[in-house]
Amino acid sequence: MLIDRSHRGWITFTVLVFVLSGAYYSYYAHASSMSGGNGPSGGTVTGLAYGIVAFTMMVFCGLLGVRKHFRIWRLGRVQGWLRAHVWLGLLAYPLILFHAGMRFGNGLSFWLMVLFSIVIVSGLFGIIMQNLVPRTMLDRLPAESTYEQIPDVIESLRREADRLVGGVCGPLGVETEGEEEDRLPGGAASRMRTEGAVKGRVGHARGPSQGVQEGSGPLKAFYLEVVRPFLGQTFMAQAKLAVPQSSIAVFEHTRTLLPDTLHESLRDLESICDERRQLALQMRLHFWLHCWLFLHAPLSYALLVLSVFHAIKATFYF
């Protein structure tokens, strides 16, 4: 979710509530300690009020998952829910601190605060990532693919490269899967991305074999020794082809070894390698874009469940 001008209302609301509740907490804490009391805590009426309000916000934030699950419900746009989720969740944290008298407490209370802290930090991290990573992807990933399809696309790239090199160098002598089936099951996919920095060449399937061309030996050797391993499912981050600059150098060197008739094939091969690098980068960026969710969401739900235990037991003891 991009933090843009559409968030102004929520930002104003959050800051206002934070300032007001913080000011009241200062008064409450000062009055409580100056009058010889034990200071602010969740057991006082004010502390309890902070806790109830914050817990209500937390529950609302947790309902985002439900709202997403039932997208056709006419309960406001998911975007609106997401904005509320972000800002109310952020606001709930200081309110919970006010509830607890700025202490982490003991036992379950302590772990609740730890969980909440992790949830908030991971959520903030997620917001930062969602504001940075998509822009990076738009700039640096013209060949971006559907994340779930990346292994298939990699496999497809390798087959494309096999066919390309095999077409000019003859049989490669390696085991290739799905040689006959160029297309993936399911037929053609959806539209191509037309925004962003679409550039360079992308390898394409050639027609039937053109036969073994003269002087293609170095190409075959280069492909089998350098390029083909690089096009495997496991990205070789240490390979020379993994870095654009060294990749260019390697291909330039190889080009000098080949007759002009093979230069186009070499360019296609270079494009395939470039696309493989982009897919690797996409996987890395995708990881940073979504990894925080593995902490954020499960811990949020756990936090809500444990908070219920905390509320019931605290009321029972009180």
Next chain:
Amino acid sequence: MQQKARAQRVDRTYFKRVHPWRTSYRSLNWLLPIVGGAVMAALLYTPTGDNAYLPGPVSSKHAIFGHRCIECHESGPGGWGAVTDAKCISCHDGPIHHFNMVIPGGNTKLEWNPETGKPVQVQTATCASCHSEHRGNQELSKISDRHCTQCHQDLKVTEGAPRFAAKITSFEGDHPDFKILTGGKDTTPVKYNHKKHIELKWSEDAIKERQKLDDTFIKVPGATLECYDCHAPDSDRNYMQPISFEVHCQMCHPLAIAPIANIGDVKLPHAQSDIVAAKVSASFKDYLIQQGGKLPPKLAPNPKYKKPRPGQKAKDPEFIEQPEDRPPEKWIADNVKDTLEPLFKDGGACAYCHEVDGKIAGTELPKYVDPQIPRSWFPRNPNTPGGVTSVFFDHESHRVLNCLECHNTATTSEKTSDVLLPGKSNCVVCHSLKGGASSNCNECHLYHDKSISNFIGMRTFKDLHEGTATPAGKIKTVEHLHHPEAKKTEPEAKHEDHKTEAPKTEAAKTEPAKTEAAKTEAAKTEAVAEPAAAPKEQAPVQDATTQLCANCGMRWPLKTKFCSRCGAGMKAP
């Protein structure tokens, strides 16, 4: 690159094949809350699982109980419940504040139930509503002022008129000045002039005399007399020890009589007149015994004596020795009389400081009033034994100040009746928002008068260390605590239980969660069904100097009208 070719790489049904990331993410979303909830639920049914719900460490005073919730919390179905007064009172015998206070919705109060003959707790127990635990190592008695001002900002009482200002919301605001300063006098029956003494300087002889009693005393001759030369803190270092004649006065005001009848110096005790008289008489008798019954020559005026001119010496002595012609008994009686007369006559040596209150029974000797210098000049509670004040002051924490900063009237006070207690205006210099020092009610006031608390602990070391405290049958209710039967030794109590209360013990075992109301009902039933238990409810024996509260059985001096613990009247003697 042909876009079609690139697009063909993508499987249009990719969304049907869920990525492992998404699968594990969804699994975690369910798994983590379920596991967390299950663990917390399971903890409820483990012996020490409730420790997880401790909101914070207990204060150091309760640290001995460790994590044994049962020590303070009532047990009930599903876990531990609220902290009841009965649990607190099993160790803390804190009386209520005032017998005529209007209880603001909750403090413990007992009422006498004439039908059952037992006291009944009629208010919800709320010791814990003021004293909050689980906040770490802090004093539980330090509570918020609002607990006090909820009544004292608009004071109302159940009977009579309030003895205190009806509107007090803060110390620096509407708290009145100390009562003794509003027209009161120091009525201590001893004469003392602070101004005169503050101006004095130490002599060498006085220093030597003082050092005979206190070898740590160091002073230079000519040094000014300081407050701490006479006023020393007591063992608590809160208040000052009473002035001791022997330590603080005698070095300058020796009680030695002149060498009457040539028997030498006699040091008199600083005591009541009959003791002084006995000492004087004994001194003359001892002299006679030492001299083998031989009377010393008496001193008679010398007829040749002429008073010398200034600067000259007399040629003849003023007195001459003559043989004693009186019988020994008369000699002793005359000398005792001559010795005591200047001491005990009106305006004599003793009356110089002390007031006379008639004569000692069976004698003609004056009876001097015991000064009884008070430990504190704050008003005393008429309902507490000894009239202990519920206001306290800590000199120790104020030791950084010069005495005269607060007791500045000491430099001008010439009469004993002058009150040298500093006023409220003196306190608020520091004890105010501006001054920075705390001005909370409990800085000076005690809610529960601890001086009338009893030592009621019934636990053993074994109880404390093995976690079997609050043993069943030992401590149950407030009334049980103050009933004389409860103070029986354990074997006796067990014996009694076997004889008369076996069904009750069984009932207690099977119904641990019985409410107070239910207990009261059960007690009624037992009283009807088990006449054998009746002797336990007999009125406690009273002695000649005390009486018992008709309600809770607390013992009070005879003069007390109302029980400071529960507010009930005294049982008729």
